[in-house]
Amino acid sequence: MAMKALLVGAGGMGRAWGRNLVENEDVELVGWVDINAAAAAEAAEQLRLSSAFTGDDLSKAIAEVKPDFVVDVTIPEAHRDVTVTALKAGAPVLGEKPMAASMEQAREMVAASEASGKLYMVSQSRRYDARLHAYRQLIADRIGGSLGILNSDFYIGAHFGGFRDEMPSPLVLDMAIHTFDAARYLSGADPIAVYCEEFNPSWSWYKGDASATAIFEMTGGLRYTYRGSWCSEGAGTSWEGDWRAVGPHGTAVWDGEHAPSADVVLEAAGFHSKTEKVSSEIAPDYIGGIAGSLRDFIHALKTGETPMGECHDNIKSLQMVFGAMESARTGQRVRLD
Template structure:
C-alpha cells in the first residue's frame, strides 16, 4: 500500500498519545531518537501527561487531552499511540483522518473487527499506520529466522513460555490473560520466523489450581500454518521455578536439522549445512520500530508491521480464544470473515465502510 511521505530534510515531528507506563517508555525512546522530534504529549488526563514530561526533563512541552488538536498546533507529522487497547481504534482513526501517520502499540485494536476498520481507514486516508510488535524487532529473532531458512523444508516450530508474574490489577481479572495479553508476541514472531501465515488453530486453555489469576493463566495452542507447518505454543503465567525468558524458548525443526533459541542469547544452529552469510539486523525493540517507521515515512517503503501485515497476529489470538472456549478446531478465515461482518455493522465512516465492503476476501486484502 502506498502512503504519504514527509520531506527527508526535516525531523519527524511526533505527538505521543498516552502517558502511562508504556507511554513513558515511548517518551524516552522518542526523545533519544535521531531525526525525530517530540512536539507534544496527550493523555486523557493532562496532569498525567504533564507529570510524564516533567519527569523526563521536558516540563515546557505542550500537553493536552487531544492528540489531533496538539498535532494541529505543533505541526506534527505523526502520532505514536501508546494508549490502552480500548482507545486504539478511536485515537488512530482520528489521527489518520487528520492527515497524520500513526505508529501504534500492540495489539492493533481491542477487537479484530476494529483492526479491520483501521486497515481500511489507512487505505482510505493514504496514511501509514504501523504497529510496533516490540519483540519482533529483536536481532536474535532475526538470526533465528535466518537459520530457519537454512533448514530446508520446515515441519515444526515450538515456543515454551513459563513465568510467574504477579501483576495485580486487570490482568489477574481477565478471562484469558495469557492468550490475550501476552501470546500475541510469540504468535507474531512465529509468523515472522516461518514466513508463513496461519490457517487454523486448536487450543486448550485452563487455570491451574494454585493460580492467582481469575481466568485461564495457562494454554497450549497448535496452529496449522501455510505449507502444512505446525506451530505449537505452550505457556503459563503461574509457573514458578525454572522460568523461561520473557521471549520464551524456541525450536525450529526442518529437513536438514534444527535451530534453538533460549530467548536471551543468540540462537544455535544444529544442522549439517553451511549457513548463508547474512548481515545482522540493525533494529532492536521499540527504538528499532520507531527508526523503521521514520524511514518508511521518508522513503515511501512499506514497513514490517504495517497494519495489514500485522492483523493476522491478532487473528491468531482470537482464533485461539475461540477454540479454547468451544473445544473445536477454528479456521482463521472463518474468524476473519466474522470479524469483517462485525466491522461492516459497526463502521461509522461511510468511506471506510465502502472500502471494507470492497474486500472480496479478507485474507487477500490483508496479504496482497
C-alpha cells in the same frame, strides 16, 4: 528537519516511548496526551519537555501541534479510537501491540489506514531482536526454507498488578501476540487454522485464563504449537520463549536468550543421520526493541517502503490471537484463512 511526534498514553510503556522518542535524532516530541491530563503533564515535565503540548483531548492536540505522526501507547481497548482519530486527521500512526481489543476493531483500523492513505504500523517490538533475526537467518540458510514443525514454550510467573490481572485472556491477548508474531516471522508462514485451550490453574492470581496450549496449522503444511503460562513460578523461560524449528535439513533451537544453534544433516545414512552443530551470527550493531521499530517507522515514512508490523501484515498475528481465543471458547478448531 526532525519529524514532529505526538505521543498518546503516559502509563508505564508510554513513558518508555517518551524517552525513546526524545533519544531519536530524527524526532521532536511536541505533545503528550492522556485521558489523565495530569499524568501527561507530569511525564512531559520529567523529560523536561517544557514547550510540549499536554492535555486530555487528542483532536485538539493534533489541531494544535500538527504532528508528522502519532504514537499510540494507550491500553488495547483505546487503540481503535486513538488510531482512527489520528488517521482521519491525516497523521500516520505507530501503535503499541496488540493492534486492537477485537478483530472488528482491527479491521476498522486497517480500513481507516486505507481510506486516509496514511501508514498505520504496529510496534511489535520483540521482532526487533538481533538473536531472533539470527535465528530466522539460521533456519532459512541451514534448515531449509519450509519448516514442518515449530514449537515454542513460554513460562513466566509475572506479578504485574494493573489491567492484566483483570482482563480476560491476559496471556493470549497481551503476550502471546509477540510469540505468535515471532512464529510468523521465523517461518514466513501464515495461519490457516487453530485449536486452543485456555485455562487458569487453581493458584493463578489472574482473573482471566493465564495459561494456554494451542496448535496452529500454517501455510506450507507447518504445524506451530504454543504452550504458555503467566502464572508459572520458577524455572522460567526467557520472555522470547524457548523454540524448536524442524525442517528438511535438520533442527534449529533457541532458548530465547543465548545464540541460536542448529543440528544440520551432513549425511542421511544409517539409523541416525550424521549432523553437524552450527552456531549463528548475531549482528553486533542491531538496534532492537522500540528503538528499532521507531527507526523502521521513520524510514518507512521517509521512503514509502513497507515496514514490518504494517497493519495489513500485523493483523494476521492478531488473527492468531482471536482465533485461539474463539477456539478456547467454543471447543472447536477455528479456520483463520
